[in-house]
Amino acid sequence: xxxxxxxxxxxxxxxxxxxxxxxxxxxxxxxxxxxxxxxxxxxxxxxxxxxxxxxxxxxxxxxxxxxxxxxxxxxxxxxxxxxxxxxxxxxxxxxxxxxxxxxxxxxxxxxxxxxxxxxxxxxxxxxxxxxxxxxxxxxxxxxxxxxxxxxxxxxxxxxxxxxxxxxxxxxxxxxxxxxxxxxxxxxxxxxxxxxxxxxxxxxxxxxxxxxxxxxxxxxxxxxxxxxxxxxxxxxxxxxxxxxxxxxxxxxxxxxxxxxxxxxxxxxxxxxxxxxxxxxxxxxxxxxxxxxxxxxxxxxxxxxxxxxxxxxxxxxxxxxxxxxxxxxxxxxxxxxxxxxxxxxxxxxxxxxxxxxxxxxxxxxxxxxxxxxxxxxxxxxxxxxxxxxxxxxxxxxxxxxxxxxxxxxxxxxxxxxxxxxxxxxxxxxxxxxxxxxxxxxxxxxxxxxxxxxxxxxxxxxxxxxxxxxx
Amino acid sequence: xxxxxxxxxxxxxxxxxxxxxxxxxxxxxxxxxxxxxxxxxxxxxxxxxxxxxxxxxxxxxxxxxxxxxxxxxxxxxxxxxxxxxxxxxxxxxxxxxxxxxxxxxxxxxxxxxxxxxxxxxxxxxxxxxxxxxxxxxxxxxxxxxxxxxxxxxxxxxxxxxxxxxxxxxxxxxxxxxxxxxxxxxxxxxxxxxxxxxxxxxxxxxxxxxxxxxxxxxxxxxxxxxxxxxxxxxxxxxxxxxxxxxxxxxxxxxxxxxxxxxxxxxxxxxxxxxxxxxxxxxxxxxxxxxxxxxxxxxxxxxxxxxxxxxxxxxxxxxxxxxxxxxxxxxxxxxxxxxxxxxxxxxxxxxxxxxxxxxxxxxxxxxxxxxxxxxxxxxxxxxxxxxxxxxxxxxxxxxxxxxxxxxxxxxxxxxxxxxxxxxxxxxxxxxxxxxxxxxxxxxxxxxxxxxxxxxxxxxxxxxxxxxxxx
Numbered sequence: 001x002x003x004x005x006x007x008x009x010x011x012x013x014x015x016x017x018x019x020x021x022x023x024x025x026x027x028x029x030x031x032x033x034x035x036x037x038x039x040x041x042x043x044x045x046x047x048x049x050x051x052x053x054x055x056x057x058x059x060x061x062x063x064x065x066x067x068x069x070x071x072x073x074x075x076x077x078x079x080x081x082x083x084x085x086x087x088x089x090x091x092x093x094x095x096x097x098x099x100x101x102x103x104x105x106x107x108x109x110x111x112x113x114x115x116x117x118x119x120x121x122x123x124x125x126x127x128x129x130x131x132x133x134x135x136x137x138x139x140x141x142x143x144x145x146x147x148x149x150x151x152x153x154x155x156x157x158x159x160x161x162x163x164x165x166x167x168x169x170x171x172x173x174x175x176x177x178x179x180x181x182x183x184x185x186x187x188x189x190x191x192x193x194x195x196x197x198x199x200x201x202x203x204x205x206x207x208x209x210x211x212x213x214x215x216x217x218x219x220x221x222x223x224x225x226x227x228x229x230x231x232x233x234x235x236x237x238x239x240x241x242x243x244x245x246x247x248x249x250x251x252x253x254x255x256x257x258x259x260x261x262x263x264x265x266x267x268x269x270x271x272x273x274x275x276x277x278x279x280x281x282x283x284x285x286x287x288x289x290x291x292x293x294x295x296x297x298x299x300x301x302x303x304x305x306x307x308x309x310x311x312x313x314x315x316x317x318x319x320x321x322x323x324x325x326x327x328x329x330x331x332x333x334x335x336x337x338x339x340x341x342x343x344x345x346x347x348x349x350x351x352x353x354x355x356x357x358x359x360x361x362x363x364x365x366x367x368x369x370x371x372x373x374x375x376x377x378x379x380x381x382x383x384x385x386x387x388x389x390x391x392x393x394x395x396x397x398x399x400x401x402x403x404x405x406x407x408x409x410x411x412x413x414x415x416x417x418x419x420x421x422x423x424x425x426x427x428x429x430x431x432x433x434x435x436x437x438x439x440x441x442x443x444x445x446x447x448x449x450x451x452x453x454x455x456x457x458x459x460x461x462x463x464x465x466x467x468x
Numbered sequence: 469x470x471x472x473x474x475x476x477x478x479x480x481x482x483x484x485x486x487x488x489x490x491x492x493x494x495x496x497x498x499x500x501x502x503x504x505x506x507x508x509x510x511x512x513x514x515x516x517x518x519x520x521x522x523x524x525x526x527x528x529x530x531x532x533x534x535x536x537x538x539x540x541x542x543x544x545x546x547x548x549x550x551x552x553x554x555x556x557x558x559x560x561x562x563x564x565x566x567x568x569x570x571x572x573x574x575x576x577x578x579x580x581x582x583x584x585x586x587x588x589x590x591x592x593x594x595x596x597x598x599x600x601x602x603x604x605x606x607x608x609x610x611x612x613x614x615x616x617x618x619x620x621x622x623x624x625x626x627x628x629x630x631x632x633x634x635x636x637x638x639x640x641x642x643x644x645x646x647x648x649x650x651x652x653x654x655x656x657x658x659x660x661x662x663x664x665x666x667x668x669x670x671x672x673x674x675x676x677x678x679x680x681x682x683x684x685x686x687x688x689x690x691x692x693x694x695x696x697x698x699x700x701x702x703x704x705x706x707x708x709x710x711x712x713x714x715x716x717x718x719x720x721x722x723x724x725x726x727x728x729x730x731x732x733x734x735x736x737x738x739x740x741x742x743x744x745x746x747x748x749x750x751x752x753x754x755x756x757x758x759x760x761x762x763x764x765x766x767x768x769x770x771x772x773x774x775x776x777x778x779x780x781x782x783x784x785x786x787x788x789x790x791x792x793x794x795x796x797x798x799x800x801x802x803x804x805x806x807x808x809x810x811x812x813x814x815x816x817x818x819x820x821x822x823x824x825x826x827x828x829x830x831x832x833x834x835x836x837x838x839x840x841x842x843x844x845x846x847x848x849x850x851x852x853x854x855x856x857x858x859x860x861x862x863x864x865x866x867x868x869x870x871x872x873x874x875x876x877x878x879x880x881x882x883x884x885x886x887x888x889x890x891x892x893x894x895x896x897x898x899x900x901x902x903x904x905x906x907x908x909x910x911x912x913x914x915x916x917x918x919x920x921x922x923x924x925x926x927x928x929x930x931x932x933x934x935x936x
Contacts, residue, residue: 103706103821104852126710148655159653162630175912182819184851185627186890187616187666188897188905189935190917194662198655215713238571242594245683245756246714288713289765297757351650353571383652384572422654429656437656444643448924449658455923456916467657 004061008043008087011053016093018042027088030079031072031135035431037080039066042088048168048176048207051089055205055461056174058087064464065089067201069111069143072135074347075430077147077200077466091142094207100125105213106165106182111142111206118211127213130157134334142206148198150426155382156249156286157214159426160197166210167193172203172457182210195452200428201463203456217249217286221298222323225305226277226313231356233281233381235310240283243301247294250284251382252330258378261336262329269329273313281381282330284323330378334387337376341398343391344408348416349425352384359386362415366390369411370404385425388412413440429467472529476511476555479521484561486510495556498547499540499603503899505548507534510556516636516644516675519557523673523929524642526555532932533557535669537579537611540603542815543898545615545668545934559610562675568593573681574633574650579610579674586679595681598625602802610674616666618894623850624717625682627894628665634678635661640671640925650678663920668896669931671924685717685754689766690791693773694745694781699824701749701849703778708751711769715762718752719850720798726846729804730797737796741781749849750798752791798846802855805844809866811859812876816884817893820852827854830883834858837879838872853893856880881908897935 009017018024019041027042029035040063045051058065064086068078071090080086094110097118101107102125109118115136122129131144133151143149145167149160157163166181179193196204227233233253240248256276262269272280287294295316302314317323337343350358359377366373372393379386390408392401413423417440424433438446446468453460453468477485486492487509495510497503508531513519526533532554536546539558548554563580570593577586583604590597599612601619611617613635617628625631634649647661664671695701701721708716724744730737740748755762763784770782785791805811818826827845834841840861847854858876860869881891885908892901906914914936921928921936 101819101821103702104819105709106819148659150653150655154653158630161659162626171912171916177912177916178910179913181890182888183817183890183893184820185618185622185817185848185853185893187618187894188890188892188901188909189666189913190671190920191616191629191662191666192913192916194659198657198659203658215709215711217713234571241573241683241756243683243756245685247756288709288711288715349651349653351569351572351574352652353569380653385653420650422649422651422656424656425651425653426655433656441656442646444639444645445647445657445660448639448645448660451923452658452920455919 004057004063005041007057008041008054011057012043012045012050016044016046018044027068027071027090028080030076032074035076035079036082038082038084039080039088040085042090044090044093046093048170051170051205051207052174052176054089055170055172059172059174059459059461062459062461063087064461066463067091067146067205069140070114070135070138072139073143073147073430074427075432077428077430077463078143079431081465089205091207092140097121098208101182102127104182107211107213108180108208109141109211110208111140113141115139115141115144122213123216126216128216129211129213131160131163134331141209145197145206145209146199146201147428150380150383150385152250152252152380154380155251156246163212164193164197164209165212167196167206168208169196170205170207172459172462180208180210195456200430200467202453202467203462215288217288218290219287219294220323221285221295222317222326223283223298223302224272224315224326224329225281225283225302225311226273227279227281227311229279229356230359232310233279234352234356236281236305237382239305240301244285244297247285247287248382249286250282252282252379253381254280254330254333254378255375257374258333258376259329261340261376262332265336265339266332269332272315272326272329277312282326333376333378337389337391340391342402343376343389343398344402344405346388346412347425347427348388348412348421348423349383349385350416350419350421354419355381355384355386358415358419358421362412365411365415366408370408409436431466434467472525472531473509475525476509476522479525480511480513480518484512484514486512495536495539495558496548498544500542503544503547504550506550506552507548507556508553510558512558512561514561516638519638519673519675520642520644522557523638523640527640527642527927527929530927530929531555532929534931535559535614535673537608538582538603538606540607541611541615541898542895543900545896545898545931546611547899549933557673559675560608565589566676569650570595572650575679575681576648576676577609577679578676579608581609583607583609583612590681591684594684596684597679597681599628599631602799609677613665613674613677614667614669615896618848618851618853620718620720620848622848623719624714631680632661632665632677633680635664635674636676637664638673638675640927640930648676648678663924666896668898668935670921670935671930683756685756686758687755687762688791689753689763690785690794691751691766691770692740692783692794692797693749693751693770693779694741695747695749695779697747697824698827700778701747702820702824704749704773705850707773708769712753712765715753715755716850717754718750720750720847721849722748722798722801722846723843725842726801726844727797729808729844730800733804733807734800737800740783740794740797745780750794801844801846805857805859808859810870811844811857811866812870812873814856814880815893815895816856816889816891817851817853818884818887818889822887823849823852823854826883826887826889830880833879833883834876838876877904899934902935
């Protein structure tokens, strides 16, 4: 074993160091199995001090570090390269909730805390930690912050970035920046925490964070709405926001093709209406006031929209169970499309006012270029975020179809750029879009990012080959 | 006239260049007249292109630039030094609202737009731009963003930082970073805009911004509540948040001494209750739903709190006029204390859960060290932000008392630090707290800030002597 690994073992102990090929395997690939790396070792420190010492040892040895949390990322940011020289720094053992301060509406948690555990810790204190996403049972907060995770509650509570008041970060020098402030207001210089949030581990290792908590909603109302078009969905969104403001906590769009995939692959699901419609919105309101007010509100809004023929049908959940059933129609889409075989995925955002035009224009361009493609279009419409996925025409084998990936990415991303959008709304860049982004960001912006990288990480040991 | 000024005149034209000593005067000092500078010239460009050319000319001449907006800052960040060599770059002529996109809930505005004008532009589109502060009739959005302004709506809508989706910035190189994105989600690398927000003009010149808009509230309810102590105010805050969530848009604390100053200096004001009490909270709820629901809600909460003896009295405004009257009791405090002569001001924040203990402890320390001082304690309790001002004991001339400024600052700020707080919650550092902050921030953090400064502004031309 090398001097570096000897040194690391003396820092983290034998349980903190994994070097056997068998044991390394799960850490060496990503969630979607797009990337297969070969780490020199996986290091699992148990404290910030250990992280700092490990980083220092890697710096001295000029060995690259790949920070990793729950390893549920979708762009390969937490997967090492195949050189056999990179250390995976897995934070999962740092999983303590250090403090819940209900009156300050904050919680201080270590990077390796699983998101669902944090949701639970908040709820025990009578508070809401609103970050919520499909992987919440296994993703970890350090990864959520490093990728500025989105999810289903962004509309109301913001991205992961907006949920952070303070950070503790091990810098590429091995020094610890103690920025664990629990303050709503602090104007004493540059807001350094912003650098590390969303940096995908390229500027340092987030080891702990002070997170914002919110009042726990006491009533919910969920509805599925049938609509003619995304344009009608936008009109409904505008109207609901004007009437309900922050009660609106979810506004998810999906096409009938998405629904058909869910119904096909999940036998326990059922269509929400006796007839089928072109598009659906799953809408959720919540309120800190208990009682039936919120359901009356959603019903009166939807009745008015029906009368004005802005929507085609609507079903309001009559129970918690029915609400979960409605949500599953949306949540099963990702898995349902996987059952169909590969497709070509895009995680894009567009100014909300232009989404409808974006979909129409881009759908048409795709149809012209690749006749018969079927669009798996769904997403967080309230955030302007679409999962705009392109699947094979009827009868074409998916694995053959995905050979069009480069061409279709180009077409979709060029369209996104024309509409003033982003080619990565909530999944980050990682390895997956590192090259692609160079086409869409100005060289000035890329160079500013590179300068910051060089300033904070002059030896380039933090997650090289990701983002930049 | 120097070659530099000749060059600048050729860029901005004669109306854009001010060099006469008389005309320079208003730009050479700050709002509180703490600092008197001597600019080489004041330059007033009319477009981003002009700003870029002026910055380039100043870079070539290695001449320092002091960006300035409405010049209402409280820490001297927009005031040039006395060397006669610095250029004040006043953005007031860049005052166009470039776009209001109601459906995207965004507005694109140039740096020189007066805040009140932006509030109006949003309202015309049926939206709310929530940033609101005492200087809103003359402060400008570029300054608001450069200082990450706070104000009275932070509790509900966040600081200025949270209200920005995109920025256009002229970098110290004279290049223009076009980051005017109108997206709620964009995870494509480092979030560069965060660098410039709150940087007080030390990293570049913000020339325009994409700002978030919100649904316009349709009902409001305002109350003044009398309480025994800040501790009781915190208990009320917790309860109101749990019950009302985001309906709570204001929660302002002020002591009876603050009220007495307002009543003394503003003859049109009246005490809110027949009796006087130790402390008061001004509380505002708002809702996108119209009607009387919001008033019923505030009344039922306050009745319950009265019954449980958590509060001593409460008055709910019965009209818009009475609501304004209540607000004036809070808003006149700053001016009322000015009429009393100088006092020693602190703009601090503390974790909300510890504010009551902070006030009790620090009040006692001050009384021990400076017998008889009278505390003008008020502020945005919901944000943990106190304007914790110390005025002279009865009978002591204010101008004599303020000789204790250094000692009292030290006492208060050391206490703030012990409570995990910030010595500048919403006013920034500017010149005023540039030295002071070195005592409270780690050398690691200060050095990281300096490294970023050197990276972005290698020749140090942007607002030298401020922040760092």
